[in-house]
Amino acid sequence: MYQLRGKLSIVMPAYNEEALIYNSIMQTLSIVEQFAPDLEIIAVNDGSKDKTKQEIERAIRDDAKQPHPVAPGMRVSGIRIKLVTSNKNRGKGNAIISGISQAEGDYIAFVDADLELNPAQLEGYLKKMQESGSDVVIGCKFHKDSELHYPFVRKVISLGYYMMLLVLFHLNVRDTQTGLKVFKAEAVKPVAHLVRTSGFAYDIELLVAVHRRGFKIEQMPVKVVYVRDKNTRRIGMSDIVKAFRDTWAIFxxxxxxxxxDEPSE
Structure with a gap:
């Protein structure tokens, strides 16, 4: 059975996720500890107006009571969940960067709070990273082996954005917006503070920054299951317009x- 050598930090941003965040955290821990026993979740409450913060605190209390696998045949208790909170909603990009700043792992992963992307997929991403020598592994909805169960309009938007990024940045990454990503800490920590985009275009800014520093980016298939109901706010037209505007600012x-670019000595 595959076991990650080194510590894994998972950054999970959340805004008004009281209905999901507790189960998402506990489920992620239960799944990921099977192949990455040395792990932590940095849950970032991005100015939620509901009880997201309280639900994260409940997860912290409950997990601290449980024995945790650290190596074959050994189990100990401890704190595996960190809470980072903001008094106002600053955007997903800002939440991710705040989480990175608190991460202690050798590897840093991003997982969305709705778990549309099952965190079990991180096992394959980490194996790919170690086998290929890549510094970043990201999910790609356009990979031939990906399984997609989500609205057609989102597929069209993703494809159009990919074409734009290929032209602007010569970055042959077919899908920057999939929420499941893994970075070596040495690749992402030095550039995270450079990200100025607070909204959904933070992905491309972070990947461009890593790419400009010469780090290797690989793409892997994803299985996406659309879990939101029709009354839940998702990405709207204003978000799309802002993402395109932010992309030109990155350009x-x-x-x-x-x-x-790497600072000259």
């Missing part, structure tokens, strides 16, 4: 300011 920082 300016890349080619006119060389903002993400």
């Amino acid at each position: 300016y920082r890349v080619y006119f300011k060389h903002y993400y």
